[in-house]
Amino acid sequence: MGSLLLAAGLLVLGGAAALAAGRNARWASFFGAGGALLGACVGIIPAVAVLAGRPVQPLRLAWGLPIGAFSLALDPLSAFFVVPILGLCALAAVYGTEYLKPYAPRRPLGACWFFFDLLAASMLIVVVARDSVLFLIAWEVMALASYFLVTFEDEKESVRQAGWTYLVATHLGTVFLLLFFMLLAREGGSTSLSAVPVLSARLASVAFALALIGFGTKAGFIPMHVWLPEAHPAAPSHVSAVMSGVMIKTGIYGLMRALTMLGAPPVWWGWCLVGVGAVSGILGVLFALAQHDLKRLLAYHSVENIGIIALGLGVGMLGRAHGLPLVAMLGFGGALLHVLNHALFKGLLFLGAGSVLHGAGTRDMEHLGGLLKRMPWTGTCFLIGAAAICGLPPLNGFVSEFLIYLAAFCAVVQGQAFGGAIVIAALALIGGLALACFTKAFGVVFLGEPRGEKAAQAHECGVAMRLSMAVLAAGCLFVGLFGPLVLSWSDGPVGQLAGLPPADFPDSWQTALMPLCSVSAGAAVLLGLLLLAAALRAWLQRGREIGRGLTWGCGYAAPSARMQYTASSFAQPITGLFSFFLRTRERAVDPEGYFPGPASYATETPDVFREGLYRPAFEGALKTALRLRWLQHGRIQLYVLYIALTLLVLLVWRLGCS
């Protein structure tokens, strides 16, 4: 436990040193990234030890505040989250040393590194805190640190707007968490998160709803997701990777922790999560399909993947509520593994998008193209991430989706056909649409001919950025091939979530993982067949004449990059089919007359929930606030009168009470 505290200390220290280095970009990067690397190395050791089955003593330190306690513990569930948090933060820090260089002349990097390290440290504390006051403080530090990171390029109006949206959303979520923890503290008699309060069924359901909204805001469940597509694109790319890869997972952690504390779930909690997951997953990927901005597209995919995690949790809870331990184990196991997998591939994809932005200077897909030739490393890594996020074997995305599918199929076979069918239908639709979305993202950005001047002059990134991406890509392949190995470490958290007796649990978990061993075998067969097919092709082409020419265009000999299919046109059939949900706005100037002038066509897909739900709500709130404007007029005498009157009322109330 001490080394975890040391890790957090190193992170904060590195950040502080970077802040002190201020405008000196080289030293700021050195201290900032060094602190993150060192902290991650120190902190990951106890987490791995816990997952390997060697428990670590909880820690309790002196605490200056009248309420709460400084109490930390590292159980398997926490440890399962600590590993991706520290791992991805370390890789993102390495990446950031190079990525931030072009910004150095314009702004001091010290502050950026300070907040980055602070974000890492606060995420670490969030997942190991065992006291609600400490948890909320760390939660708040996490929100503020990421806010300052989002508004890194604060000279842009859009970035300031995004930061503001994020700040409001995260605090609205925190309000619900405050209520949730207050409820727990009132019932349990202490703010400790280790002592499990026994709640009545009704109170437990209230607590569940509060946790779902509060943690769901951070995780990005629809309709609380509105901050995600704003904040992720605005932040520097390595920060986007951390935010999307692990920070939103603290919301999932919180939800899982709440589930372990609230006792056996009633059936409707499971239905609730299945519903939230299906809606978030399907709408998330649909919105992603309609985007032209590469990072915005990835942000919507985070909503989709959070939806998949919720589907896993939901089917797991249905299994638990109906007394089907196999369904529960597979569902929770799939959800947990997807947390790790999403950190791997979404981190990779955001780093890849950052590399595109770094090399080509734009993230508008309609101006990109042909980058695989100019950026072979980035392109190949992005391809691996894209295939992984579509859930294609032999990569990691498939393994976790397979577990959730298997849970759903078991549910269908064991008499819970309706819930299972919803999960299967949602996952299959999400899978098909994600494939459409990522063939679009990879194909339009990296394949074909460059659609603009910037893309034509793009350059590959340097060693630090390549290294981070390569490590994550290797991680995707590793989990894809050795899924059972990774999951055999996660028996602890799955047992906690499924509420199974620890005595006979590990055995049944190992048997539940048997199909996964076959998946690994299947993946190996697939790799072998790939090699065979490649060898066959090489053998067939041996000694043959290989020519180079133009792409076939029905005999047209001067094809230009503008004739290619664009991102919008590629997605149009699907976005058209689902236009009811998407509400895409079109602005078209048609060519007219015999000698048509310039014509144009543009589409934009704003977030339906932002436009239809939050904007009217906030405008209403503003209108109400404006009605009270007469209270504020700037006369100091009247303000003094307000204070006096308030004091008087309080005094009378106090006297009346006693």
Add this chain to the structure above:
Amino acid sequence: MQLSALHLPLALLGAPLLPGVINRVKAFFAGRTGPSVLQPYLDLLKLLQKGAVYSRTTTWVFRAGPIVALASTTAALTLLPLGGLPALLAFPGDLVFFAYVLALGRFFTVAAALDTGSAFEGMGASREVWFAALSEPALLLGLAAMARQTGKLSLTSLYAALGPTVLLEPGGPALLLVAAALLIIFLAENSRIPFDDPNTHLELTMIHEVMVLDHGGPDFGLIQYAAALKMWVLGALASGLLLPVRTGRPWLDLLAGLCGLFAVALFTGVVESVMARLRLTRVSQLLAAAAAFSVLALMLVRSAPAVSEVPRVLSARISLRTAP
């Protein structure tokens, strides 16, 4: 057991017969003599002996497309039972692996098409992912309906459990809906009429054929071959349900499986002869109908089969091979 090893070479050798049969049937309906049933083999042989021309726009992704398409279809083949004949590899949930391994091939075919920078190929790629996004739920829900009826979770044991009397069992007739869905998926995924016309001469109207316009020589041969294998794979899914002959005698089962496959090819030829292509906007509706059939079947099949099955799954005696 030995016969299950026979299925793979049989499929690898026999798959090009299916397009041959379809073409022959179409020729019959049109009153022509038509090419020989073996013509696809001759085409393949010719293609495999050629050189190749690559567009200067393309990268290694373009070259990887045919390789991945072939490997992924072959991998799907190893999971595929032919009627009552078990597959080489069977495990609970292999039906999901089956669907996603086919998706891997699609991903790379589409990426290879986008790599050429051609508007035609982009258009074909866009339509391919559109159809696939809708047919995937239909396929998996259909398989879920069969899993619910039989209580099995792997393709092999699932198809083995469908006996000749399956339609007479309670909930059995609902499987006809699954069969209809599987046939629609077969036509959509193999780019046949009414979804796509493999014989059209206009790049604008093609879907699958247009995605591979730029491939030539051995690459194109591998693509054609992989397409024939895919037809075998999806055809076996549909025919195994429509012709549930499970005699227990492997040779007879094998023969019945092959007959079923060629019946599906015959059916495709008839459909292509008597129907026109659907308008593109109607395609979504037909695929949605397939999904609706699957959902309906899932609701109608006999719920919670032989209860004795449940504790067997529960006690997690999931073996690597559930094949009999």
